[in-house]
Amino acid sequence: MAASKDPRPCSIADTLALVGEKYSLLVLREVCLGNGRFDQLVRNIGAPRDILATRLRRLVDAGILAKHPYSERPRRFEYRPTRAGLELEPVLLTLKEWGDRHLHRDGDLPMVLEHVCGNEFVPVVTCRACGDEVRHEHLAAHPQAPGWTVGGPTAA
């Protein structure tokens, strides 16, 4: 499973090591929607049952999901996001937004989110300090590990 040696140290890579495998983020999507039972996950995600079982174990081990019994005799569980799992929701929201914008330009979205404010929810990523919407040109990257640099201009 390990790739070549000594890649750039990076929280993105570290996070993807936990949730970057096929189906993992779709599992999180479903549990965030409240569909946390095994057969629901199989149906809604379209994943093979054995792979799904593997992913669920991994996400529980990582503290992203937890099993909640909803029936003793027979013993039945459902999976729910932990607090850490819920904190991954922004990743899902930004992925959804990109897909909505670039892959469904016709306007018939598969899912619409409604915010408590009464409007359709569209995520905007902002700077915690100043509140401005993020723009690539407004960010400067400072690697902390020695030997790792970043390059020049990045515009297309």
Added chain:
Amino acid sequence: MAASKDPRPCSIADTLALVGEKYSLLVLREVCLGNGRFDQLVRNIGAPRDILATRLRRLVDAGILAKHPYSERPRRFEYRPTRAGLELEPVLLTLKEWGDRHLHRDGDLPMVLEHVCGNEFVPVVTCRACGDEVRHEHLAAHPQAPGWTVGGPTAA
């Protein structure tokens, strides 16, 4: 490559079909940092060269990256994000934020971003309409396709 039949229609799944394979988002990270040359990508990501070549082809086909010649004779390219590619940056930023918070609690982050406002950049996902920071309990999901529902409570 196809999973079982008839999963939930979803922009998240659609987006992950383009950028969800192993290394794809790390490629995007590097090109957003300005490290768009093949050997840089190999070194910084730690991916096998053949897999990387496959991913690059796919990302170019998807309109997320573009090849830019930086030398004729010999012909050399570098990969850069297109506008659509740059618009995926929020996904990277939210992944980074989660990893910073949950995987590097000791405080020694691999990379620090600086916003143009002068402060460390920490992404916050907000509602475009009202500006409030998103919270799971403030969202309601409305699937648009018939037959697809969402479940009950989702709290952990």
Added chain:
DNA sequence: AGGGGAGGGTTGGTTTTTCCAACCTACGTC
């Protein structure tokens, strides 16, 4: 003219994962 290095890949063969259908267990129901 020959050798070496950089850059951007491709190729062949092995190892891992994924996929799929079938099966298993423990109930509860008809």
Added chain:
DNA sequence: GACGTAGGTTGGAAAAACCAACCCTCCCCT
């Protein structure tokens, strides 16, 4: 006592990932 439901596990075939080695074009050095 046959059938259905929920939540998996198992075995074998197909697909991906992995790795080292190689290729090609050009430049530079001697």
